[in-house]
Amino acid sequence: MQLVSEIPQLRELRREWQVQSKVIAFVPTMGNLHQGHLNLVREAKRHADVVVVSIFVNPMQFGPDEDLDAYPRTLPNDAKLLQELGVDVLFAPKVCDMYARGLEQQTFVEVPGISYMICGASRPGHFRGVATIVCKLFNMVQPNLAFFGEKDFQQLQVIKAMVTDLSMNLKVFGVPTTRENDGLAMSSRNQYLDPAQRALAPVLYSKLQELNAAIVKGRRDYTNLVNACKTELAEQGFKPDYIEIRAADSLMPPSHEEKNLVILAAAFMGKTRLIDNIQIKL
Ligand code: PAF
Secondary structure, three states, X not given: OEEEOOHHHHHHHHHHHHHOOOOEEEEEEOOOOOHHHHHHHHHHHHHOOEEEEEEOOOHHHOOOOOOOOOOOOOHHHHHHHHHHHOOOEEEOOOHHHHOOOOHHHOOOOOOOOOOOOOHHHHXXXXXXXXXXHHHXXXXXXXXXXXXXXXXXXXXXXXXXXXXXXXXXXXXXXXXXXXXXXXXXXXOHHHHHOOHHHHHHOOHHHHHHHHHHHHHHOOOXXXXXXXXXXXXXXXXXXOEEEEEEEEEOOOOOOOOOOOOEEEEEEEEEEOOEEEEEEEEEEO
């Protein structure tokens, strides 16, 4: 595996792969890798000749009161895990190279509509930061295929919309969420939980499963279902941010006839914001 931090070096490798007609898969990450990330890499390897993974803690997608400084940075261990999996290139650029003119002056990419709702309403500017960095990384790596976790379901939809809207020449794959044995969706932020919070955290997923079961059985009174779920989560020690039942493709409120649904949730356990979702095909 080559560890690349300079953009020109990455472009040179890209040129060589182009000459060799290699299929290039890309997995963008912010590092602190867990099995969820490694499953993205495994999926990428199944589809491509060359796998590039990026690690970049992107300041543009963090709000002013969020955990940018505290976000875990574990590059040596991440590099070891990726090497073991047979990744070809780990691209770990510097902030000053990615935002060469400074964040204030940075040209941005924003997918309207979908970026402003749900998580986007709770985290203004977040999806602008995500779309901008992913667009920049796509321009550098120029992958044929890119892999993202379905745990960040709205992020995946934002990126798919950006790729369509900007006629980008690549295919985006969503990979199912990897869970701990007790159901908690894997996330780098889980390590912020203390032992008591960690023990309670899987309740978020079990409540979503209960909602899922109720909808599959025929309940369509979504507002009642969501309100009851929020109350139960609060009783268990969560501070719910949102629970939403939406049409999976558009993320708009669904009609009662909608067959492709997604339940999206974010809730604080202490200071840690957990997100999760379940897709429902009726
Ligand atoms: O999902 C993430 O880790 C990040 O949002 C991403 C896609 C790497 C962009 O910084």
